[in-house]
Amino acid sequence: MDVLDRLENESIRIIREAVAQAERPAMLYSIGKDSSVMLHLALKAFYPMKPPLPLVHVDTTWKFREMIAFRDETVAQLGLELVTYTNMEGVAQGVSPFTHGSKVYTDIMKTGALRMALDMFRFDMVFGGARRDEEKSRAKERVFSFRDVGHRWEPRGQRPEIWAIPNLRKGRDESFRVFPLSNWTELDVWRYIERESIPVVPLYFAAPRPVVLRDGQLLLLDDERLKLMPGEQAETRMIRFRTLGCYPLTAGVESRAATVAEVIAELEAADTSERCGRLIDFDQAGSMEMKKREGYF
Amino acid sequence: MSGEVLKFLTCGSVDDGKSTLIGHLLYLTGNIPIDQIQTLEAESARIGSVGSGRDYSLLLDGLLAEREQGITIDVAYRYFTAAGRKFIVADTPGHLQYTRNMATGASQCTAALILVDVQQGILPQTRRHALICALMGISRILFVVNKMDRVDWDQAAYLRVEKEINLLVEDLQLFSRRVAIAASIPVSALKGDNLVEHSANTPWYGGPTLLQWLATVQPESWRETAPLRFPVQYVIKGQRGGDSWQSDVPEGLKNGPGGTFRAYAGMVVSGSVACGDELVALPSGVRLQVATLLAGGTEVDCAVPGGAVAMTLTGEHDIVRGDLLAPAMARPEVADQFKVRLIWMEDAPLFAGRQYEFHGVAGVAKADIVRLRNRIEPESFRRLAADTLHKNDIAEAELHLSRPIPFDAFEFNQETGAFILVDRLTNATACCGMILHSLRRAENVHWQAETVDRQARAGIKGHTPRVIWFTGLSGSGKSTIANALESRLNSMGRHTMLLDGDNIRHGLNRDLGFTEADRIENIRRIGEVAKLMTDAGLIVITAFISPFRAERDLVRAMFPEIEFIEVFVDTPLAACEQRDPKGLYKKARAGEIPNFTGINSPYEAPLKPEIVVDTITVPLEESVEQIMRFLAEG
Numbered sequence: 001m002d003v004l005d006r007l008e009n010e011s012i013r014i015i016r017e018a019v020a021q022a023e024r025p026a027m028l029y030s031i032g033k034d035s036s037v038m039l040h041l042a043l044k045a046f047y048p049m050k051p052p053l054p055l056v057h058v059d060t061t062w063k064f065r066e067m068i069a070f071r072d073e074t075v076a077q078l079g080l081e082l083v084t085y086t087n088m089e090g091v092a093q094g095v096s097p098f099t100h101g102s103k104v105y106t107d108i109m110k111t112g113a114l115r116m117a118l119d120m121f122r123f124d125m126v127f128g129g130a131r132r133d134e135e136k137s138r139a140k141e142r143v144f145s146f147r148d149v150g151h152r153w154e155p156r157g158q159r160p161e162i163w164a165i166p167n168l169r170k171g172r173d174e175s176f177r178v179f180p181l182s183n184w185t186e187l188d189v190w191r192y193i194e195r196e197s198i199p200v201v202p203l204y205f206a207a208p209r210p211v212v213l214r215d216g217q218l219l220l221l222d223d224e225r226l227k228l229m230p231g232e233q234a235e236t237r238m239i240r241f242r243t244l245g246c247y248p249l250t251a252g253v254e255s256r257a258a259t260v261a262e263v264i265a266e267l268e269a270a271d272t273s274e275r276c277g278r279l280i281d282f283d284q285a286g287s288m289e290m291k292k293r294e295g296y297f
Numbered sequence: 298m299s300g301e302v303l304k305f306l307t308c309g310s311v312d313d314g315k316s317t318l319i320g321h322l323l324y325l326t327g328n329i330p331i332d333q334i335q336t337l338e339a340e341s342a343r344i345g346s347v348g349s350g351r352d353y354s355l356l357l358d359g360l361l362a363e364r365e366q367g368i369t370i371d372v373a374y375r376y377f378t379a380a381g382r383k384f385i386v387a388d389t390p391g392h393l394q395y396t397r398n399m400a401t402g403a404s405q406c407t408a409a410l411i412l413v414d415v416q417q418g419i420l421p422q423t424r425r426h427a428l429i430c431a432l433m434g435i436s437r438i439l440f441v442v443n444k445m446d447r448v449d450w451d452q453a454a455y456l457r458v459e460k461e462i463n464l465l466v467e468d469l470q471l472f473s474r475r476v477a478i479a480a481s482i483p484v485s486a487l488k489g490d491n492l493v494e495h496s497a498n499t500p501w502y503g504g505p506t507l508l509q510w511l512a513t514v515q516p517e518s519w520r521e522t523a524p525l526r527f528p529v530q531y532v533i534k535g536q537r538g539g540d541s542w543q544s545d546v547p548e549g550l551k552n553g554p555g556g557t558f559r560a561y562a563g564m565v566v567s568g569s570v571a572c573g574d575e576l577v578a579l580p581s582g583v584r585l586q587v588a589t590l591l592a593g594g595t596e597v598d599c600a601v602p603g604g605a606v607a608m609t610l611t612g613e614h615d616i617v618r619g620d621l622l623a624p625a626m627a628r629p630e631v632a633d634q635f636k637v638r639l640i641w642m643e644d645a646p647l648f649a650g651r652q653y654e655f656h657g658v659a660g661v662a663k664a665d666i667v668r669l670r671n672r673i674e675p676e677s678f679r680r681l682a683a684d685t686l687h688k689n690d691i692a693e694a695e696l697h698l699s700r701p702i703p704f705d706a707f708e709f710n711q712e713t714g715a716f717i718l719v720d721r722l723t724n725a726t727a728c729c730g731m732i733l734h735s736l737r738r739a740e741n742v743h744w745q746a747e748t749v750d751r752q753a754r755a756g757i758k759g760h761t762p763r764v765i766w767f768t769g770l771s772g773s774g775k776s777t778i779a780n781a782l783e784s785r786l787n788s789m790g791r792h793t794m795l796l797d798g799d800n801i802r803h804g805l806n807r808d809l810g811f812t813e814a815d816r817i818e819n820i821r822r823i824g825e826v827a828k829l830m831t832d833a834g835l836i837v838i839t840a841f842i843s844p845f846r847a848e849r850d851l852v853r854a855m856f857p858e859i860e861f862i863e864v865f866v867d868t869p870l871a872a873c874e875q876r877d878p879k880g881l882y883k884k885a886r887a888g889e890i891p892n893f894t895g896i897n898s899p900y901e902a903p904l905k906p907e908i909v910v911d912t913i914t915v916p917l918e919e920s921v922e923q924i925m926r927f928l929a930e931g
């Protein structure tokens with residue numbers, strides 16, 4: 001058994017365990033490469049049956065257009081149930097990354113919306129595709145991560161997690177986030193995508209795309225809502241994305257890697273970390289931890 | 298890259314340099330991306346603890362509180378590749394109060410680096426961590442003697458610590474036969490000596506560098522050598538006509554017996570299984586045969602250890618989650634009573650008699666810790682008597698389950714021999730445990746060479762022996778409450794004994810009258826009897842007027858502090874006299890009874906009773922509840 005086999009088996013075991021003990025499981029499907037891998041693992045875990053859970057997508061309305069198209073195609077092809085949720089109040093108030101800054105925007109359109117969606121459907125066991133190698137506070141999180149009634153993570157009092165025997169007892173309205181990919185690295189994810197031929201959003205592969213250089217970051221001109229500021233210029237560059245989020249908050253990197261194999265080769269030679277294209281991680285020290293404590297995934 | 302991933306942890310006492318070691322190792326092996334090195338340098342200057350250099354520990358401590366306080370609270374996992382091997386390292390906290398997080402890390406690992414500060418030597422926390430590693434089945438241990446730069450690379454200093462390490466390893470082997478490979482190495486986590494390359498500062502050290510050790514150590518292969526164990530995790534079910542089939546499923550697969558599809562999903566936690574194998578399901582013992590094996594969407598002929606597969610069976614069977622499938626010839630034991638080792642994790646102590654929930658790979662059951670055999674004291678590894686357990690204590694105990702479950706001794710199988718106990722009231726993980734062996738009934742009666750003391754006797758009762766001493770005027774309600782309390786305790790399976798006028802005055806104390814001297818002697822004897830009964834492990838309830846403070850205090854002094862509970866039934870004289878259930882007050886008033894308490898003999902109310910009961914405004918059941926609550930908290 002090689003490294004990928006071991007990771008795959010471990011993740012399938014986690015997924016089955018969580019579903020076996022859940023009342024209302026759900027999978028947070030963010031359309032990124034990690035979600036694609038997680039979904040692929042869930043299909044394997046319950047083969048030949050469909051995974052007994054809906055996919056949940058929190059739509060901030062600011063996702064890349066290609067992501068939404070990919071989502072709808074995937075769900076239709078696999079015949080899965082999809083629950084999308086948008087914080088309509090935030091939309092009505094015109095909350096956007098441009099007007100409110102990344103922190104307020106994320107609080108309302110992502111964290112807030114996620115909490116509302118989970119409360120509305122009363123999901124008690126929610127899968128997420130986060131990996132521990134992404135960020136320092138994630139490196140600390142359990143695979144089965146307890147959340148209180150307000151969906152908050154309490155990093156100082158996490159439940160012990162011993163062997164493969166999780167303690168999933170909980171009170172009313174408490175829940176768990178479950179991270180089957182905890183022990184995968186970015187490279188593992190790509191090697192697995194290659195081995196299993198898992199479809200991913202084309203934005204991960206380099207192509208000439210219309211961009212603007214803002215604060216040293218390359219932002220994709222995905223729709224007309226991104227307005228050029230005085231002195232800025234639209235240009236076309238060969239870029240790809242290492243992670244996918246909301247397009248005004250996710251910077252592309254210049255790259256020639258147009259296939260999975262080329263992406264892997266690029267990563268093997270890379271010397272920067274994955275989330276450095278994620279603008280929301282930098283708005284304050286320990287910002288990911290703060291967000292998670294407030295109920296962000 | 299193929300082959301085994303090495304999962305290892307770093308542990309040891311606070312400030313021995315765990316985070317620095319791992320941070321530096323990651324750096325030296327090229328596992329820190331440039332943007333993180335830049336962040337590190339900025340942060341080192343701002344909040345680092347090493348002056349001008351890089352503070353590598355900042356690469357690991359990820360929580361805000363950790364960075365502010367400069368300590369590690371929870372285990373952090375890092376992933377890296379070096380020397381052609383893939384590693385997962387769990388950097389665990391050194392503080393005593395976060396031991397459970399260290400244990401969490403240890404439970405996921407097959408090798409351990411235990412750090413020792415060369416200037417401090419082996420500390421109590423080092424021993425505790427080493428013991429936890431050994432108990433949790435880690436057999437590959439490297440003692441990393443750190444901060445060698447502080448002693449100018451003095452070989453003698455290193456050898457002194459190494460001697461302590463060798464003694465510790467001998468001690469560890471008493472608890473785990475598996476601690477086979479234990480070595481030590483002198484390093485400087487801060488300066489990097491002997492981490493990746495041999496240091497010129499330690500020409501006298503001939504062993505491998507830290508990285509060489511990590512790259513070559515072979516984790517134990519118990520999964521391969523142990524017999525097949527397949528705990529059923531989930532039953533995959535489908536109806537032929539339904540639309541819950543995945544899109545690419547061949548028709549052949551959908552046509553199970555009776556038009557339904559059933560597959561039993563789980564991980565082959567040890568051994569291997571092939572199509573056609575005959576197995577038994579435990580605890581039922583039902584025999585069955587494997588028809589097909591599915592790894593994801595692929596049919597395979599056999600599944601190896603660590604494979605998460607699903608199997609279909611020939612014929613129809615009633616198999617459920619928690620059943621353990623195994624070869625008939627090498628089946629696990631099935632039992633409901635065990636001798637176990639526990640590492641207590643919950644903030645609340647072990648409550649004798651509290652019910653816990655047992656969770657293992659082979660199912661869930663209600664659990665009682667019926668007897669604490671001992672507590673293992675980490676500083677000496679001695680087994681001490683214990684009547685409760687506090688957070689981070691390590692102990693041996695007897696565990697009874699509400700139903701038999703299949704298991705193997707932890708020594709032979711770290712999956713089917715492991716469990717956690719969950720506190721059913723708080724949902725917290727109370728402890729993790731390792732099964733040593735089952736207890737058959739005969740073994741229960743024959744304890745090995747341990748002297749039977751009052752703790753041992755109380756142990757089989759599963760509760761703390763107590764005296765609940767009621768005092769109050771005649772007619773105040775002592776007997777009524779005492780009786781109600783006793784039947785309440787009895788219904789919970791507590792072993793009780795009620796002492797009152799009926800069974801004492803007519804036998805043991807029939808030679809005593811009601812003079813002041815006799816009344817004192819009466820109480821003294823009752824105290825002695827109660828003492829013997831608590832030594833026997835009982836909960837003793839007494840209901841005597843016991844009017845004199847001095848005598849009650851004399852009795853109190855015969856017991857350990859928490860065992861004597863004085864309950865003052867505070868019913869005013871007027872109310873007692875009005876109730877007068879036996880007509881005694883009337884007689885006393887008429888001068889027919891000499892020395893009657895309250896009338897012509899004094900009653901001295903307790904100054905500091907544990908409990909005061911009000912029988913005028915509070916109903917009986919509530920008074921009983923009040924006492925029960927006190928017992929549970931005490």
Ligand SMILES: Nc1nc2c(ncn2[C@@H]2O[C@H](COP(=O)(O)OP(=O)(O)O)[C@@H](O)[C@H]2O)c(=O)[nH]1
Pocket residue numbers: 310311312313314315316317318346347354367368369391443444445446447484485486487488
């Ligand atoms: N001189 C010296 N100091 C060290 C060495 N390793 C760690 N330290 C210092 O010891 C302190 C504790 O280190 P840290 O890695 O946070 O310890 P942890 O609590 O075990 O993770 C820090 O101030 C380190 O800089 C070493 O090899 N030599």
